[in-house]
Amino acid sequence: MGVLGPIWAIARKDLLLEFRNRDIVVSLLVFSLLVLVIFNFAVELTPVNRFVVGPGILWVAVAFAGVIGMNRAFIIEKDRDALDGLMLAPVSRDTLFFGKALGSLVFMLIAEAVLFPVFTVLFDVDILRVETAVIAAMATFGFSAAGTAFAAMAVNTRSREIMLPVLFLPVISPLLIAAVEATARVAEGGSWSDAAQWIQLTAVFDIVFFVAAAVLFHFVLED
Amino acid sequence: MRGTVPGRSIWLAANAALMAITLWMIFIWVPTEANLGVIQRALYFHVPIAIISLVAVVLVAIGSVTYLVTNRARWDWFAHASAETGVLVGALTLITGSIWARPIWNVWWTWDAKLTTTLILWFIFVGYLMLRAYAPAGGQGARLAAIVGIIGAIDAPIIYFAADLWRTAHPGRIAGPGAEGSMTSEMGWTLLVSMIAIVSAYSYMLVERYRVRRAEAAVEALSRDASLISARGASASRADVLAAGRV
Numbered sequence: 001m002g003v004l005g006p007i008w009a010i011a012r013k014d015l016l017l018e019f020r021n022r023d024i025v026v027s028l029l030v031f032s033l034l035v036l037v038i039f040n041f042a043v044e045l046t047p048v049n050r051f052v053v054g055p056g057i058l059w060v061a062v063a064f065a066g067v068i069g070m071n072r073a074f075i076i077e078k079d080r081d082a083l084d085g086l087m088l089a090p091v092s093r094d095t096l097f098f099g100k101a102l103g104s105l106v107f108m109l110i111a112e113a114v115l116f117p118v119f120t121v122l123f124d125v126d127i128l129r130v131e132t133a134v135i136a137a138m139a140t141f142g143f144s145a146a147g148t149a150f151a152a153m154a155v156n157t158r159s160r161e162i163m164l165p166v167l168f169l170p171v172i173s174p175l176l177i178a179a180v181e182a183t184a185r186v187a188e189g190g191s192w193s194d195a196a197q198w199i200q201l202t203a204v205f206d207i208v209f210f211v212a213a214a215v216l217f218h219f220v221l222e223d
Numbered sequence: 224m225r226g227t228v229p230g231r232s233i234w235l236a237a238n239a240a241l242m243a244i245t246l247w248m249i250f251i252w253v254p255t256e257a258n259l260g261v262i263q264r265a266l267y268f269h270v271p272i273a274i275i276s277l278v279a280v281v282l283v284a285i286g287s288v289t290y291l292v293t294n295r296a297r298w299d300w301f302a303h304a305s306a307e308t309g310v311l312v313g314a315l316t317l318i319t320g321s322i323w324a325r326p327i328w329n330v331w332w333t334w335d336a337k338l339t340t341t342l343i344l345w346f347i348f349v350g351y352l353m354l355r356a357y358a359p360a361g362g363q364g365a366r367l368a369a370i371v372g373i374i375g376a377i378d379a380p381i382i383y384f385a386a387d388l389w390r391t392a393h394p395g396r397i398a399g400p401g402a403e404g405s406m407t408s409e410m411g412w413t414l415l416v417s418m419i420a421i422v423s424a425y426s427y428m429l430v431e432r433y434r435v436r437r438a439e440a441a442v443e444a445l446s447r448d449a450s451l452i453s454a455r456g457a458s459a460s461r462a463d464v465l466a467a468g469r470v
Contacts, residue, residue, distance in 0.1 A: 153367045157357040166353055167371060170346040171378050174385035181392060201385055212377055216370045219291055222363075 006091040010099025014073065015106060024072045028111040032065035036115075036122060045123065054125040055183035059139075059176055061115065066108055066143050067165045070151040073104050078155045087221055097148060097217040104144040104151075112136055131186040135199060139179035142206040146172055149213035152220045178202045231430075238424050245413075245420040253413040262326045267413050269319040271421040273341070276316045279309025280344060282429075283351070284376035287369035296440060299365040302372055304432035306351050308425065313345040336387035343382050347375040360443070 018024055039057040077083040086096060116136070120128055147168055154164035182198035192199075249267045256263035286302025289295075320338065321331045332338065351371045358364030406414075 149370070153354070153370065156359065156363065156367065157354060159357055163350075163354060163357055167347075167350045170343045170350065171374060173343050174378070174381045177385045177389050181389065197388060201381075201388065205381055208377060208381065212374060216373065219366045219370055222366060 003095075006089075006095045007098045007102060010086070010091075010096060011102040011106070014100070014103035017076070018103075018107065023076075024069050024107050025110050027072065028065045028069045028107060029114055031068055032061040032111060032115050033118060035061035035064055036119060040122065050123055050125055051188045052184060054119070054123045055127070055187055056180050057123070058115075058119050058127070058183065059180045061119075062108070062112065062140070062179075063143070063169065063172065063176055064165075065111060066104075066140075066147060067168060069107050069111075070104055070144075070147040070168075071154065071161060071164050073100065073107070073148075074151040074155040075160070083155075083221075093218045093221055094214055096221065097152075097214050100152070101144045101148040101213075104148055105140060108140045108144060109137065112140065125187050127183060127187050129186060131192060131195065132183060135179060135182045135186065135195065135202065138199065138202045138206060139175055139182075142175045142202065142209055143172060145206070145210045145213045146175075149217055149220065152217065156220075172205075175202060175205045178205065231427075234423075234427055238420070238427055241416075241420040241423060245417045248413045248416055253409050254407065256410070259327060262323065265319055265323045267417040268421075269316070269323055270414065271418040272312050272319060273316045274418075275421065275425050276309060276312040276341065279305050279312060280348075280376055280379060283309060283348070283372040287372035290365065290369050291373075294362075296365070297437070299369065300433055300436040300440065302369060303355060303365075304429055304436055306348050306355075306368075306372065307432055308428050310345065310348050310352060311428075312425065313341065313348065316341055317345065334386070334390065336383055336390055339386035339390075340379065340383045343386075344375060344379055347371070347378065351375065 036057060039060070043053055043057070045053060074083075077086060089096075116127055116132070120126055147164075150168045150171070151164055154160045154167065157163045178198045178201040182195040182202065185195040185198065188194075245267075249264050253264070253267075255261055282305035283302050286298050286305055290298035290302060317338075320341075324333065325331050351368055354371055355364060355368050358367050
């Protein structure tokens with residue numbers, strides 16, 4: 001096993017657990033679909049504004065569902081003190097971080113693979129394109145990197161269910177803005193260049209937060 | 224006893240006197256700006272407070288980084304004190320900004336990059352204070368808070384950049400900054416004096432909050448030691464407990 005071996009081992013543990021009980025992906029998916037439906041009632045959609053409003057609703061659904069998924073991913077570690085066992089494993093804290101973040105990334109991508117086609121059908125905004133897939137993958141990468149660090153922190157507090165969204169949502173607001181705008185440009189029929197500056201912003205956020213979260217994760221799990 | 228109480232009393236009195244002079248300058252001495260009218264006087268409060276709220280973000284980050292590196296509690300107290308006073312001046316920035324915006328831009332709020340960044344940073348530091356309240360006491364809570372403090376500072380330029388880009392993409396949403404006035408020398412002096420008065424008042428609050436935080440830590444240590452002593456069954460005299468609490 002090289003560097004990637006232990007990371008994959010941790011992610012695989014989460015994926016295997018998930019494959020058996022389907023807790024996280026199902027709750028992510030049902031919740032995000034419900035957000036789409038509720039927003040559909042809250043906002044009057046017209047043929048004109050659906051390209052502007054639609055992507056916003058889509059990413060709000062992803063962000064809210066992401067919060068639930070990240071919380072879940074760490075609560076299962078905290079129950080029965082599985083996290084202590086994980087920390088006793090002879091791997092660095094980086095490996096733990098990368099493994100947990102990879103697991104969350106995969107869960108969110110699976111949920112998005114169902115959510116995006118349903119969104120296209122319900123809102124009549126075609127986002128099933130290569131551009132949107134790249135944007136979604138990049139934004140979800142940043143979500144899971146920042147989210148994993150915050151979820152590991154929130155799980156150590158009282159009222160952890162509220163602590164994660166309160167810390168996480170303001171911090172990821174630039175990423176949310178970038179994802180919404182990039183998706184909207186593409187949904188309107190734009191090309192790569194129309195969304196370029198938003199994709200760049202997503203890339204900056206991803207790099208900065210991947211590094212910062214990995215470095216700061218050491219202090220989260222220090223004992 | 225740490226005998227600096229007279230020094231701080233003098234500082235407090237000086238703050239009060241300086242603030243009185245500032246109020247006199249702002250409301251009586253300085254002429255009314257020709258284009259913007261009376262409301263322009265809000266600038267003498269708003270600008271210094273807004274600058275301090277930005278400085279507070281940097282202070283929290285410095286305290287947090289130093290705490291994580293050195294593991295000395297005093298840097299955590301400093302970061303905590305800066306965050307708490309920072310949330311206060313941040314709220315005042317948003318409020319005075321709104322008072323200023325209503326007559327000038329004709330709206331209480333606009334999603335301008337500066338306003339958006341201030342608001343989101345304010346939320347991040349409210350989250351910081353909530354985390355401090357909900358996190359376990361001691362080293363772990365301090366470490367978690369330090370991480371939020373650092374992430375807030377890292378995120379600030381990205382938020383500003385994103386909000387700026389977003390505003391350019393939606394130009395129709397803002398009423399637009401109104402007429403820009405020009406400054407006379409009296410206005411410059413008023414702003415300078417106000418800046419000094421507000422920085423001094425803020426520093427006083429920061430120091431005072433830091434001292435309260437330090438006293439809280441001393442009380443925690445004292446009660447910990449006291450319970451240790453009584454657990455051991457020794458007859459703890461008051462002097463012993465006090466000696467144990469002197470950190």
